[in-house]
Amino acid sequence: MRGGIRSLGRRGTAVLIGYTDDDLKIHPIDLILSEARVVSSVAASRHDLETAIALAGAGKLSVAIDTAYPLEEVETAVTRLRKREVAGRNVLVP
Secondary structure, three states: OHHHHHOOOOOOEEEEEOOOOOOOOOOHHHHHHHOOEEEEEOOOOHHHHHHHHHHHHOOOOOOOEEEEEEHHHHHHHHHHHHOOOOOOEEEEEO
16 A cells, blocks of 8 residues: 555545555655645445446546556556656556
């Protein structure tokens, strides 16, 4: 989880939903300098999940895809993530 939070862009938000037994260890300076936020919720309600599934099924949800990479270029994809050069999602295509 720490890596996910550290990969946020300036003023980014990490949303943690659900349960985990993983520890979240992050130095406050990582949040302060990037002005990042961490928000959480125990879980979505049944109604929330039903709504999300209905929206996805109707094609009303979208995800910004920055780049689709063949598996052979996974190192390039990870490098761009680490450099915070990705706007949206990187996708690996088999």
